Amino acid sequence: MPKRQTKRGEERTPLSGSYDVIVCGASFAGLTVARQLTGSGARVLVLDRYEIGERQTSACGVPTAWLDVMGLEGSKRQEFGELVVHTPRGTSRYQLPWTFSTFDYRELCQLLWAQSDAEFETAKVNGRSGETVHTDRGDISAPLIVDALGWRRILASDGGYQPPDAPLSRGLEVHPDGGGDDLEVWIDRRYVPAGYGWSFPARGEQRIGVGSFDPGFHVKDTTVLLAEDLERDAVRYQGNWIPHKIRSGTEDGIFFVGDSAGHCLPLTAEGIRTAFYFGIKLGDELRAVVEGREDRQTALRIYGEFVDEHEWKFRWMLRAQKLLPKLPARVQRTVIRACGRKRFIDWAFGHYLRIAPPEFAGPAPERSGEPELATAA
DSSP: OOOOOSOSGGGOOOOOEEOSEEEEOOSHHHHHHHHHTTTSOOOEEEEESSOTTOSOOSOOEEEHHHHHHTTOGGGEEEEEEEEEEEETTEEEEEEEEEEEEEEOHHHHHHHHHHTOOOEEEEOOEEEEETTEEEETTEEEEOSEEEEOSOTTOTTSTTOOOOTTSSSEEEEEEEOOBOOOSOEEEEOOTTTOSSEEEEEEEOSSBEEEEEEESSTTSOOHHHHHHHHHHTTOOOOSOEEEEEEOSOOOSEETTEEEOGGGGTOSOTTTOOOHHHHHHHHHHHHHHHHHHHTTSSOHHHHHHHHHHHHHHTHHHHHHHHHHHHHGGGSOHHHHHHHHHHTTSHHHHHHHHHHHHTTSOGGGSOSOOOOSSOOEEOOOO
């Protein structure tokens, strides 16, 4: 893997220059966009505040098929064919029609980056003016700019989201040592009035957390409570805001993908495979532009329409997210138990997977060379 050649703080070298594509954000969505541009001949720069894979941003679980089709199976830590759902009135086991896997964040990001021939620099993106991106190391420009920076949507003309007044959920988890055999979810008001708790084992590490659909509910105390109930230490905290409403994929000539476009599924808060999915589509459209097969305006229109076509799926899941906490605990338990029938599970989880199906990925583009670091001015 390439290592950053600039230093931190005041010793960091200036950054300038022109590129064909600038991708702001080097997590799941941004790295996928860069992957799709591999071998196109375009000069692509990926920017992030942190080195690739340095800062984990989620519980890191995804349908296993997505790891396989993306060539990321080496990051897999543990695979599950069942989902265990706990309520105050009982526990249900769902036999899934497909498996779900936890993975190592750093390793997955590095594997994804290894499929790219883009350049990379660490820099904090502060905003943009037209085709110029402003960073803490200087200004750079490109006709094609991608905001994959997360829920803040930093490059938006309205200045982005500000919690707790935006449609955001709140999540926090701890990472104690240990293990487990079950992928578990708790729908229990003891932990959160509107939301759920989880335990995702990852081969020697257990990711235990609580997510609240209400951004005003602080989840630290109940995350600690869940860890204590599972007899695990509340150590190595990680938290984030989670968008639960899809937004436009384009605005004022900028492309948005991943959490920047609200590509996190409501109710389940699953956003990794949707980051892959929409990142692939966006990368393919940008590739068509740099290869001269379409112009920027066409790419903006096609990608924007593609995102909009999925809005109804996200809207229905958001309705379920709003409805579930309103049900009395007894009714919740009845619904969860009734939904455990195999025919319903196969139907529901089959439709759920098809929101962003793994077969959409296709083969990885061929690289023209090793990933590089940008040359600082």
